[in-house]
Amino acid sequence: MSDTHAQSVGFVQKTQIPPSPPPAAETGAFKWMRENLFSSTANAIMTILGILAIYWFASFSLPWLLNGVWDAENLSQCREILDGTSGACFAVIAERWNQLIFGFQYPSEEYWRPFLAFLLLLVAAAPVLFSKLPRKMLIFTGLYPFIAFFLIWGGSIWVPVFALLGFVAGYFAFKKLEKQSFAMGFFGGVIAAFAFWWVSGFITPDLSRIIPIDLPAVPSRDMGGFMLNLILGTVCISLSLPIGILLALGRRSQMPLIKWICVIFIEFIRGVPLITLLFVANVVLAYFLPPGTTFDLILRVIIMITMFASAYIAEVIRGGLAALPKGQYEAADSLGLDYAQAMRLIILPQALKISIPGIVNVAVGLFKDTTLVSVISMFDMVGMIRGPILASTDWNGVYWELFLFAALLFFVVCYGISQYSQWLERQLNTGHSR
Amino acid sequence: MTDTATDISSVNPEQMKVSDEVAIDIRNMNKWYGTFHVLRDIDLTVYRGERIVICGPSGSGKSTLIRCINALEEHQKGSIEVDGTKLSSDLKNIDKIRSEVGMCFQHFNLFPHLTILENCTLAPIWVRKTPKKEAEETAMHFLEKVKIPDQANKYPGQLSGGQQQRVAIARSLCMKPRIMLFDEPTSALDPEMIKEVLDTMIELAQEGMTMLCVTHEMGFARQVANRVIFMDQGQIVEQNEPEAFFNNPQSDRTKLFLSQILGH
Ligand SMILES: Nc1ncnc2c1ncn2[C@@H]1O[C@H](COP(=O)(O)OP(=O)(O)OP(=O)(O)O)[C@@H](O)[C@H]1O
Ligand SMILES: [Mg+2]
Numbered sequence: 001m002s003d004t005h006a007q008s009v010g011f012v013q014k015t016q017i018p019p020s021p022p023p024a025a026e027t028g029a030f031k032w033m034r035e036n037l038f039s040s041t042a043n044a045i046m047t048i049l050g051i052l053a054i055y056w057f058a059s060f061s062l063p064w065l066l067n068g069v070w071d072a073e074n075l076s077q078c079r080e081i082l083d084g085t086s087g088a089c090f091a092v093i094a095e096r097w098n099q100l101i102f103g104f105q106y107p108s109e110e111y112w113r114p115f116l117a118f119l120l121l122l123v124a125a126a127p128v129l130f131s132k133l134p135r136k137m138l139i140f141t142g143l144y145p146f147i148a149f150f151l152i153w154g155g156s157i158w159v160p161v162f163a164l165l166g167f168v169a170g171y172f173a174f175k176k177l178e179k180q181s182f183a184m185g186f187f188g189g190v191i192a193a194f195a196f197w198w199v200s201g202f203i204t205p206d207l208s209r210i211i212p213i214d215l216p217a218v219p220s221r222d223m224g225g226f227m228l229n230l231i232l233g234t235v236c237i238s239l240s241l242p243i244g245i246l247l248a249l250g251r252r253s254q255m256p257l258i259k260w261i262c263v264i265f266i267e268f269i270r271g272v273p274l275i276t277l278l279f280v281a282n283v284v285l286a287y288f289l290p291p292g293t294t295f296d297l298i299l300r301v302i303i304m305i306t307m308f309a310s311a312y313i314a315e316v317i318r319g320g321l322a323a324l325p326k327g328q329y330e331a332a333d334s335l336g337l338d339y340a341q342a343m344r345l346i347i348l349p350q351a352l353k354i355s356i357p358g359i360v361n362v363a364v365g366l367f368k369d370t371t372l373v374s375v376i377s378m379f380d381m382v383g384m385i386r387g388p389i390l391a392s393t394d395w396n397g398v399y400w401e402l403f404l405f406a407a408l409l410f411f412v413v414c415y416g417i418s419q420y421s422q423w424l425e426r427q428l429n430t431g432h433s434r
Numbered sequence: 435m436t437d438t439a440t441d442i443s444s445v446n447p448e449q450m451k452v453s454d455e456v457a458i459d460i461r462n463m464n465k466w467y468g469t470f471h472v473l474r475d476i477d478l479t480v481y482r483g484e485r486i487v488i489c490g491p492s493g494s495g496k497s498t499l500i501r502c503i504n505a506l507e508e509h510q511k512g513s514i515e516v517d518g519t520k521l522s523s524d525l526k527n528i529d530k531i532r533s534e535v536g537m538c539f540q541h542f543n544l545f546p547h548l549t550i551l552e553n554c555t556l557a558p559i560w561v562r563k564t565p566k567k568e569a570e571e572t573a574m575h576f577l578e579k580v581k582i583p584d585q586a587n588k589y590p591g592q593l594s595g596g597q598q599q600r601v602a603i604a605r606s607l608c609m610k611p612r613i614m615l616f617d618e619p620t621s622a623l624d625p626e627m628i629k630e631v632l633d634t635m636i637e638l639a640q641e642g643m644t645m646l647c648v649t650h651e652m653g654f655a656r657q658v659a660n661r662v663i664f665m666d667q668g669q670i671v672e673q674n675e676p677e678a679f680f681n682n683p684q685s686d687r688t689k690l691f692l693s694q695i696l697g698h
Contacts, residue, residue: 336533
């Protein structure tokens with residue numbers, strides 16, 4: 001210890017300097033603006049131009065939006081109320097609300113049915129989307145397709161009941177035969193289900209007469225509006241995911257026949273515009289069917305959109321499968337898991353997780369593409385706007401308001417899907433990744 | 435000095451065996467990758483309870499050899515018999531052999547989406563159809579054995595490399611295998627973690643597990659192995675008891691290899 005040291009210690013401050021706020025010009029909004037908006041001359045010019053553009057846009061759109069008329073019988077009445085000032089005619093949305101949502105042929109006293117089906121859809125989807133919810137809720141999810149069919153299409157309850165029982169029969173046959181081999185169980189299950197449906201086809205009419213439980217039937221051609229978009233979107237997305245998985249696995253299969261069938265299917269579908277497939281569904285399929293058979297148009301459209309989406313989803317999932325390290329396959333093999341177990345327990349959970357962004361991308365695209373059915377004269381939301389509503393003498397010419405409304409509805413759904421997927425990715429990423 | 439495969443096996447394997455029961459019997463096995471002849475005329479008999487260390491230069495076919503034993507790779511000629519079951523393209527046979535033979539990989543290959551416990555119970559539950567509770571008890575038993583029972587509910591990504599490799603060993607043991615294969619289990623690990631994995635393997639060896647281990651840990655070989663096999667260019671060049679193998683190598687290729695890995 002030297003004197004110098006002892007002295008130097010005297011210069012050490014005994015108390016801590018209290019933290020002082022930075023100079024005023026450097027805080028809060030000012031600081032942020034200076035750093036982000038006016039950091040250089042070029043930046044400042046861009047900022048001012050941007051503000052001008054926003055102002056210009058707002059100066060005519062805001063009055064139009066805010067001055068909108070919500071209550072009018074038709075366009076001329078609306079114009080009278082506006083009296084030359086700028087303003088939207090949202091009255092068309094209020095007046096044609098039911099048509100926009102349900103189409104113009106769905107019986108209005110039955111509107112509660114699709115509405116209830118929609119509410120139940122939220123309940124059924126919840127346990128699939130949020131894994132924290134009790135797994136028992138999945139039972140309802142499994143029943144939902146049959147409930148929804150009964151609610152929306154109506155008719156005898158025995159049709160969906162037997163459809164459901166067919167699946168149950170198939171499942172039990174699968175369980176029985178699965179012990180021998182997976183393939184045997186699978187085909188046994190399929191055969192059992194079809195046999196059941198074939199037999200039940202004879203029973204249903206009599207049973208419906210003896211024990212009539214039914215809702216007034218609504219034929220497929222009466223479906224329309226946003227409801228039709230939702231039906232097509234939900235059904236096609238939920239069907240195309242499992243089919244896409246099978247196609248992706250098939251494409252990587254060791255068996256040349258299966259592999260080539262999948263490759264040809266995927267490449268063919270991806271090479272054809274959806275609208276072409278829809279025309280095929282509308283016209284050509286009917287041409288191939290024996291005359292007199294009615295093959296529901298919605299069903300045909302669902303098949304086409306599902307094929308289209310599953311080809312894309314298959315490619316997304318194939319990417320996920322290829323991204324998994326080879327060691328995962330080898331570890332599963334070396335533990336003695338068979339192909340089905342390895343895929344279901346090890347490979348697919350990881351591959352699907354990687355594929356989420358791509359799958360959501362396809363799902364969002366598919367949902368918007370359901371509006372294409374308007375070109376084959378189905379009255380989905382866009383079909384309703386372009387057809388019955390704009391063609392009516394009352395509302396001829398209110399393009400902006402209607403399409404803005406349609407855009408808004410689609411945006412809400414698609415933005416919701418994309419937000420969900422981001423949330424899911426964050427959930428799956430906590431602690432799992434290596 | 436010529437070193438053809440025949441005149442070099444200095445000790446007759448018969449003299450090294452620890453029991454009469456044959457665990458693995460490989461006869462005249464050959465394998466090609468396309469036109470590349472990876473394994474040539476491999477003859478190898480492993481008796482129950484033997485601990486065999488396989489070494490050799492990179493690319494000599496060590497991994498390929500032990501991967502052929504549980505059919506991760508297909509061989510094209512000759513025969514492999516594991517526990518009396520002959521490996522053929524019959525999937526039933528392959529699955530049976532795989533559930534009897536445990537394997538540990540260089541990069542652990544744990545399942546990152548499952549917890550440690552789930553990693554260990556998955557195969558017993560689905561392949562052996564063990565009830566979940568029983569499988570979990572077994573898993574905890576082996577996790578204790580590899581000294582990481584407290585990590586059971588973590589995910590592999592949260593563990594160190596050494597811990598992951600020990601979990602991988604426990605995962606294999608949960609299937610109650612009769613034979614364990616190791617493919618360079620310590621070569622992806624930091625030095626301080628190598629020991630904890632080797633200790634686990636030594637313990638396993640002391641319990642009489644039949645082990646085939648590809649490794650360059652010569653200390654481990656000296657301590658545990660009762661036979662060391664040297665491979666080069668797809669052939670078994672030399673095999674001997676560890677003492678004799680290290681102190682008195684017969685072929686030039688073995689000498690060169692040993693001087694390279696022990697020399698520095
Ligand atoms: N899938 C494959 N296709 C073609 N060649 C391969 C394949 N796998 C390995 N090989 C080749 O076979 C030879 C033996 O490979 P192997 O992995 O068995 O060597 P190794 O002795 O384990 O080497 P290392 O010590 O580097 O792990 C090498 O030359 C390698 O390039
Ligand atoms: Mg290797």
